[in-house]
Amino acid sequence: MKTKENLSKSENTSKKTTKEKIFDTSIDLFSQKGFNTVSVREIAREVGIRESSIYNHYKNKEAILDAITDYFISELAQSGQITGNMDELIIQGPEVFFEVGGKLFIERMNRAKNEKIWRIIAIEVFHNDKIRNFFRNELLEEPLKSWENIFNIMMEKNLIKPSNPRTLAYEYFSFAIFLFFEYYVLKYNDDYESFMDLALDKMSKHSEFILNAIKV
Amino acid sequence: MKTKENLSKSENTSKKTTKEKIFDTSIDLFSQKGFNTVSVREIAREVGIRESSIYNHYKNKEAILDAITDYFISELAQSGQITGNMDELIIQGPEVFFEVGGKLFIERMNRAKNEKIWRIIAIEVFHNDKIRNFFRNELLEEPLKSWENIFNIMMEKNLIKPSNPRTLAYEYFSFAIFLFFEYYVLKYNDDYESFMDLALDKMSKHSEFILNAIKV
DNA sequence: GTCTATACTTCGATAGAC
DNA sequence: GTCTATCGAAGTATAGAC
Numbered sequence: 518m519k520t521k522e523n524l525s526k527s528e529n530t531s532k533k534t535t536k537e538k539i540f541d542t543s544i545d546l547f548s549q550k551g552f553n554t555v556s557v558r559e560i561a562r563e564v565g566i567r568e569s570s571i572y573n574h575y576k577n578k579e580a581i582l583d584a585i586t587d588y589f590i591s592e593l594a595q596s597g598q599i600t601g602n603m604d605e606l607i608i609q610g611p612e613v614f615f616e617v618g619g620k621l622f623i624e625r626m627n628r629a630k631n632e633k634i635w636r637i638i639a640i641e642v643f644h645n646d647k648i649r650n651f652f653r654n655e656l657l658e659e660p661l662k663s664w665e666n667i668f669n670i671m672m673e674k675n676l677i678k679p680s681n682p683r684t685l686a687y688e689y690f691s692f693a694i695f696l697f698f699e700y701y702v703l704k705y706n707d708d709y710e711s712f713m714d715l716a717l718d719k720m721s722k723h724s725e726f727i728l729n730a731i732k733v
Numbered sequence: 734m735k736t737k738e739n740l741s742k743s744e745n746t747s748k749k750t751t752k753e754k755i756f757d758t759s760i761d762l763f764s765q766k767g768f769n770t771v772s773v774r775e776i777a778r779e780v781g782i783r784e785s786s787i788y789n790h791y792k793n794k795e796a797i798l799d800a801i802t803d804y805f806i807s808e809l810a811q812s813g814q815i816t817g818n819m820d821e822l823i824i825q826g827p828e829v830f831f832e833v834g835g836k837l838f839i840e841r842m843n844r845a846k847n848e849k850i851w852r853i854i855a856i857e858v859f860h861n862d863k864i865r866n867f868f869r870n871e872l873l874e875e876p877l878k879s880w881e882n883i884f885n886i887m888m889e890k891n892l893i894k895p896s897n898p899r900t901l902a903y904e905y906f907s908f909a910i911f912l913f914f915e916y917y918v919l920k921y922n923d924d925y926e927s928f929m930d931l932a933l934d935k936m937s938k939h940s941e942f943i944l945n946a947i948k949v
Numbered sequence: 950g951t952c953t954a955t956a957c958t959t960c961g962a963t964a965g966a967c
Numbered sequence: 968g969t970c971t972a973t974c975g976a977a978g979t980a981t982a983g984a985c
Contacts, residue, residue: 535968535969551859551860553769553860556959556960556961557960557961557962558959558960558961566968566969566970567969567970567971568960568961568962569962569963569964569969569970569971569972570968570969570970571962572961572962572963573968573969574968577961577962578961578962639859640859640860642918642919643767643855643856643859643918644767644769644856649918649919652919653919653920657915657919680942681938684938684939684942685942687935687938687939688908688939688942691907691908691911691915692904692907692908692911694911694914694915695907695908695910695911695914698910698911698914699873699907699910702858702859702865703858703865703868703869703873704869719903722897722900722903723900723903723904726896726900726901726904726946729946730942730945730946751951751952772976772977772978773977773978773979774976774977774978782951782952782953783952783953783954784978784979785952785953785954785955785979785980785981786951786952786953788979788980788981789950789951789952790951793978793979794978794979
């Protein structure tokens with residue numbers, strides 16, 4: 518979509534249009550201070566224009582956040598296409614599937630590349646309807662359905678112990694949501710690298726625990 | 734603390750002091766619309782005074798939220814004292830402990846009685862330092878430590894399979910945090926009863942899953 | 950002690966000139 | 968497209984009435 522893909526969000530080069538500068542600057546500021554704390558005047562000052570000029574590019578302040586959300590949703594949708602032949606993967610058993618699934622998860626987190634937007638999603642999920650609905654549907658319900666389906670297939674093929682696949686989906690995937698909140702909200706400190714390391718280590722231990730609990 | 738304990742937050746009787754009215758009205762409004770969306774003038778109108786009068790009772794708008802948080806923290810601290818003879822409980826095995834632990838958890842959720850304040854905690858946890866620190870320390874780290882200790886004792890007494898007690902604490906308790914966010918944030922709709930029913934059902938299934946995974 | 954009138958500053962947003 | 972000028976509403980502060 519658009520021309521965003523090849524642009525780093527932080528470089529404010531003169532090649533960027535004013536609208537792009539507003540977009541990128543807003544991501545920086547919203548992720549640091551939250552939507553409400555950032556004023557339109559502050560964005561304008563950072564971009565180098567008067568505050569009224571903002572309204573030539575975006576209907577209002579909310580529309581900037583909307584644009585950021587839309588951009589992020591479309592980025593994530595693209596990275597979600599990597600499914601392909603999942604059945605072949607499933608029949609290789611839960612060990613292999615968890616490993617590949619974990620890598621896909623990381624790829625998805627990094628593909629929808631901007632860690633700053635993940636942070637915005639995290640802190641505005643309770644104040645913004647669009648973000649909340651996106652989170653609930655695309656980041657919670659859809660993955661839960663997928664995992665329920667996966668565990669269901671594994672049970673039918675006797676690859677794991679029989680149990681309730683919906684419960685199993687919750688047991689496995691809710692931990693990822695917990696980690697998201699733990700690091701992006703409760704412990705966030707701009708140190709993105711350590712977040713990823715810690716979260717991946719914890720997710721790996723979690724996979725191991727689940728694996729031991731369900732393997733035949 | 735203070736005189737809050739015996740007052741229902743919703744009844745705006747004339748017996749209440751102005752400060753109490755401000756306090757209670759703010760809880761209602763903040764839980765419905767969020768801190769930022771509520772104006773001081775709106776609180777004042779609801780209470781029946783001018784906005785400038787608010788400042789005779791609270792330093793500023795933030796101080797009202799601070800008072801609500803402090804009240805809630807002290808309420809929760811009181812309900813946390815119910816520990817007592819935990820060792821006796823532990824040696825009865827994980828089944829009994831999970832059941833009693835679940836009941837204590839519910840009691841704690843209901844004792845710190847105001848579901849409205851739980852909602853405020855949930856939606857302001859990312860915008861307010863005091864709330865975030867409270868959540869991270871008292872609702873996440875402390876319970877994790879307790880559960881780590883509990884699982885450690887159970888392992889020493891060979892009541893459960895040997896594993897990493899810290900990992901086990903995360904496996905068990907992070908699900909409660911997930912449920913909190915799922916219902917108070919992502920799916921909140923003023924229907925508090927159904928939240929409790931659904932969450933308790935899910936937590937019960939989760940306990941069962943963990944139990945099957947760790948029992949000897 | 951409690952409340953009000955009033956003013957100050959900053960915010961999001963609009964209109965119109967260049 | 969960007970500017971200046973301006974608006975109403977927000978959070979806040981205080982002097983003074985009762």
